[in-house]
Amino acid sequence: MKANQLLKSTIIKMQLVCICATIIMITSPYNIFAQSKTKVQKASGSRIEDSYTANDYYLYNKSGEMTGQKGSLRASSTGITLGTDADNLKITLKVNQTPAFEVIRGVNGDPTFFGPGTGWTRYIGAGPLAFFTRNRGMVNASDIPQVFVASEGQVGIGTNLSAVKSDNLNKYNLFVMKGVLSEDYAIGPKDNWADYIFKKDYSLLTYIDLEKFISINGHLPGIPSAQEIKSNGYSLHDMNVKLLSKIEELTLYSIEQQKEIIALKKSLEKHQLLEIRLRKLENSKK
Known part of the structure; x- marks a missing residue:
């Protein structure tokens, strides 16, 4: 008998708790899930209001009556929308009451992402x-x-x-x-350049060896072939070094050729002098 009375008393208490909880949920200013058109006024003029349809909910932060379905926050089956039609729209995310990131309606209505701090603005994924x-x-x-x-x-x-x-x-x-x-x-500082070509111990190929290499390989020594470039591309700095090395080798070849030309000129002048002397001797004998 006592057990039945205790059970009935417990059920009645649970029913009373459920009724109270339902009343609190319906009348609370934070109830954004109400299915009615009731507008609930909070303290300080802010308002949480349900939508005029059953599936959309709006959070307002304006005083006075609102018309239509425009709000600062809208929750619907398609997602959550932040913002109003105001020209000075700004959404600020704060950490410890300090603005950390802002989305601003900028010039010509362009969305602007702004990190208000003086440090880095990091985007991490x-x-x-x-x-x-x-x-x-x-x-x-x-x-x-x-x-x-x-x-x-x-x-x-x-x-x-x-x-x-x-x-x-x-x-x-x-x-x-x-x-x-x-x-x-510009290319940053590098420690390798082609000036080694001008060192005294550098071994410059002879014309005969150079001609032989080209006839066999189809490209200059030290320069990648067309197939290598097609497959691997090339480093701009490394190619600059290689091309400069060829220019410097050409300079050495030109210097060597000029020396040979000067020597040939001197030899030719000597032969011309000898030829003149021989003619004079022949003429004197006549």
């Missing part, structure tokens, strides 16, 4: 980062991004680096499709 410019919101898996940043830090412009050979990925950090147009271009 566990995988690669891809940036697209499209007239439509979505992209296909096969679309090539305008800018691509690999997990290891390599940057591709107009390429996702999938066609780049692993050797080149290990050697370089920037890959640009179609080419680069620049008013100036």
Whole structure:
């Protein structure tokens, strides 16, 4: 008997708790999931209001009556929308009450992403980062991004680096499709240059050996073949060194040729002098 009375008492208490909880949920100013058109006024003039349809909910932060379905925050079955039609729209994310990141409606209505701090603004992803410019919101898996940043830090412009050979990925950090147009271009300091050609112990090929090498290989010594360039490309700095070495070798060949020309001229002058003397002797005998 006592057990039945205790059970009935417990059920009645649970029912009372459920009724109280339901009343609190319906009348609370934080109830954004109400299915009615009731507008609930919070303290300080802010308002949380349900939508005029059953599936959309709006959070307002304005005083006075609102008309239509425009709000600062909208939650629906298609996602969450932040923002109003105001020209000075700004969404600020704060960490410890300090602005960490802002999305601003900037010049001409352009969206502007702003890091208000004086330090770095970091964009971090566990995988690669891809940036697209499209007239439509979505992209296909096969679309090539305008800018691509690999997990290891390599940057591709107009390429996702999938066609780049692993050797080149290990050697370089920037890959640009179609080419680069620049008013100036510089290469950082390097410790290898082609001045070794002018050292006294440098062995310059003879004309005979040079001609033989070209006839067999079809390219200059020390210069990659057309097939090598087609397969592997080339380093701009390394190629500059190689081309300069050939210019310096040509300079040495020119100096050597000039010495031979001068020697031949002197020899020719001597022969001409001898020829003149011989003619004079022959004429004197006559």
